[in-house]
Amino acid sequence: MVSSSSILDSSTVLFVGRDDWLTQFATRIKRRTDANVVHARTKTEAIDTIRTRPTDCLISEYALEETTGLELLREIRKETIALPVLLGTTVGNEAIASEAIKAGVTDYIALSDPPAQMADELIERTECAIRAAQRSATQRDRARQFDAIFNDSRTATWVLDPNGALARVNETARKMVDEDIDTIVGEPFWTLPWWSQADATNTDVQQLVEKALDGTFGNAVVPQPADVDDLRVIDLSVRPVKNEHGDLVSIVVEGVDITERVDLERNLRESEELHRVTLNNMTDTVLITDEDGEYTYVCPNVHFIFGYTAEEIRNLGTIDDLLGEELFDRMELAENGVLKNIETTATDKAGRKHTLLVNVREVSIQDGTLLFSCRDITKRKQREEALATLHETARDFLYAETHQEIAQHVVDDTASVLNLDASAVYLFDSGTNNLRPTAHSAIMAELSGPLPTVHADGETLPSYSFVEDEALFFDDVHDADRLENRATDLRSAAYIPLGNHGVFVTGSDQVGVFDEVTRELADLLAATAEAALDRVTRESRLREQDRTLQTQNEQLTALNRINETIREIDQALVQAETREEIDHTVCELLTADDRFRFAWIGTIDPTNDALEPRAWAGTEQGYLDSQSFTVQTSGAEPAGQTAATGDVTMVTNVAAGLRDEVWRKDAISRDYLSVLSIPLVYNDLTHGVLTVYAPTQDAFDETAKAVLGELGETIASALSAIERKNALLTTSMTRVKFAIEDPKFVLSRLAQDGKCTLSYQGGVQQSTEGSYVFVTVEDRAVNDVADAASKLVGIDEVQQISVGGEGGVLRLRLTQPFLALELADHGAVFREATANPTTTTLVIDIPDSIDVRTITQLVQETFSTVELRSKQTLDQTIEHNLYSKFLEKLTERQFEVIQTAYYSGFFESPRESTGEEVAETLGISPPAFYKHARTVQRKLFTTLFEENNLSVAGAAG
Secondary structure (H helix, E strand, O other), rough: OOOOOOHHHHHHHEEOOOHHHHHHHHHHHHHHOEEEEEEEEEHHHHHHHHHHHHHOEEEEOOOEEEHHHHHHHHHHHHOOOOOOEEEEEEOOOOOOOOHHHHHOOOOEEEEOOOOOOOOOOOOHHHHHHHHHHHHHHHHHHHHHHHHHHOOHHHHHHEEOOOEEEEEEEHHHHHOOOOOOOHHHHHOOOOHOOOOOOHHHHHHHHHHHEEEEEOOOOHHHEEEEEEEEEEEEEEEEEEEEEEEOOOOOEEEEEEEEEHHHHHHHHHHHHHHHHHHHHHHHOOOEEEEOOOOOEEEEEOOOHHHHHHOEEEEEEEEOOOHHHHHHHOOOOOHHHHHHHHEEEEEEEHHHHOOOOOEEEEEEEEEEEEEEEEEEEEEEEEHHHHHHHOOOHHHHHHHHHHHOHHHHHHHHHHHHHHHHHOOOOOEEEEEEEEOOOOOEEEEEHHHHHHHHHHOOOEEEOOOHHHHHHHOOOOEEOOOOOHHHHOOOOOOOOEEEEEEEEEOEEEEEEEEEOOOOOOHHHHHHHHOOOOOOOHHHHHHHHHHHHHHHHHHHHHHHHHHHHHHHHHHHHHHHHHHHHHHHHOOOHHHHHHHHHHHHHHHHOOEEEEEEEEOOOOEEEEEEEOOOHHHHHHHHOOOOOOOOOHHHHHHHHHOOOEEEEOOOOOOOOHHHHHHHHOOOOEEEEEEEEEEOOEEEEEEEEEOOOOOOOOHHHHHHHHHHHHHHHHHHHHHHHHHHHHOOOEEEEEEEEOOOOOHHHHHHHHHOOOEEOOOOOEOOOOEEEEEEEEEHHHHHHHHHHHHOOOOOEEEEEEEOEEEEEEEEEEEOOOOOHHHHHHOOOHHHHHEEEOOEEEHHHHEOOOOOHHHHHHHHHHOOEEEEEEEEHHHEEEHHHHHHHHHHHHHHHHHHHHHHHHHHHOOOOOOOOHHHHHHHHOOOOOOOOHHHHHHHHHHHHHHHHHHHOOOOOHHHH
């Protein structure tokens, strides 16, 4: 082997033919190179070899079996034009050479010298042929590659001439601009519409082209405005193309639209920035380790939980040194792939304990296999524990019955709920408008001293929080304007209103202890306390209502018993016929069925000014004999006080003042623990005093007092009715004459104003409009007296019934009750009255059943100056019986008609008034008047002649 390196060393050379020169040439090549030499004798063998194995060069002699090398060449060119073919001949001529060239021979060899002498030349020409073929193949490959690139739909390609002007473009480049390519071919590339819209882009492109003109490859990323709303980014590469002589023949510019990639890269950068910021600022910490627990990644925010830097965490050791050993089961993790919410405790750089929730996950990131995400739940854990304590506190509140108890519970539980030792509760006193410190902790007293009562005026911090209903939190309470005690050692402080009940105060001697969780828990504690205070208030009100209802029920029960007693008494009063029966019945019914312990009725004895018992019932036990019931306003037994004042006397607790009044000792010894004394008064006439004793305190209240007081009036009315009834049945009576001087009496006042003498001789008509009386006028014209009467307030209406020369009769309607009616209520008859300008005389008939002293007392109580002129006993049996029977037959209207007719002079002879005039006075028709008059006359004569059997003879006798 002569040559140490030759292109033939890696080539396969096919020799076709059997000439000696061909054989010698093949032998020489094998000796001098490492070429693979293959022989074929015929055309067929040569074609089969080319088809079945790679061949780099074919050398053939011209004369072959049954054909020529020229025919072989033509067959080969049908198969391939790339295979180099050398045709050699020793007998060649120009015609053969011309045909060979025409057929596509690579080299034609005319062997004029022996092969041995041409060996080097033949080898060289063979190498040249192979090199030329390889270059052609390379050029074809490059052309195909260029065509592929040129026609690539993703790459825009521009071909520039050696001056940088545009020569051709592919379809992709055409689509980049809405422009006719033929109009811009030949223009400098950097001035084309693709780039000229932006000066900076234009300059960048021009610099790239200039570098390519200098033979240097260039690359740049340039923006290309596509439209107003979009911007494309093009990655340009500019490559100079030179020929084999090194001359620049063209410039190829390739552009790839990397807008999407740029967007992705920008989004990726933004995402990386987001994740970086998130990792740096999130409170969860991420750690990645290998199987041995060595850190492969430490999150930058690790200081949030542990207080260490990432480097300090790595220097601490493995993950077990940070989170503790046996944090999880490796087999369980392998089975599940992830373990969640593993609770553990870790200590930070400052030595504080943190409760963590750790998630462990299998990963494969660089050298890391285990990912730990740690979440600090210390505050949440504290909050859960505080809420559990708060739940217990709320349960304790359920059993508290007073506001003070709840205030103390709040103070006692503040330390465990809020981890704050200083606390106090102010409760609002609505009566004084003050906030009073009801409960406080010892630490609060140490920090602030004795807590003062605060006026609810909004000037101090507790007062302001309460009045404005606003929770106040201070990192340093000394910065607050309304801080009253500037000497306090309290720093952090909270003032939280408890609704309408007061204020909760808590704090610490440290600054800034109120974080979000502590504030929330403080609000929850205050809200729970407020709800408990509301409950106690409601329950207190309900209990008060229950007590009130119970008291009312008891009062109602007692009142029902009293009402039942009163109904029974009322029924008994209706049926009673004597005063004694009324007295005894009332006392017996009041003490029946253990209603009251003792009851009695007494009468005032004017001779010794004391009460004398006249009826009693119940457990007396000698009480009436043990007492002297003196009539006096103070110090006396209740019955004596009532007799003196005329008012109800109520003693709800006899034991009170036991040493002050003698009667109380005697009453208590008989179990008289409460007393009610009632005056028996009707129309200002006293019938005595009823006194009732009960065996319990507070047996009488205001309602019972009022009801039994009305009972006293009812009893007095019944007694008066009995007296009136007795008066009607009595024929023997006492006529009493009084002289009075009192302008209150309407007849006295009218006599003075009218300057006349007036007389009243009985007959009073009572109607809903008032009392009608007839008075006779003497010594004065009726008209003048009527004018005087019309001016008096006590007279509503004046009618002239009859008129004489110096007198007449007037019918007066009075606005106030007339004395005759009051006397009638007590059984007495107002017989007549005579009044002149100076004196008035009254004549009153008092039946024997009525005590004259009673009527005298009534008259004396009615008028200011009273003088008893005379008193005489009368027996009017027949007259009384006739009068009573006659009056019983008349109606009120009939009595009014006949009385008016009488005083009008209708029955005088000659008549002073006609029937028509009387009818007009009464406001009725004349026939109606005459009918009433005849009816009254018939009843009168019937009483005289029929019912009393009076005969003419008897009457005459």
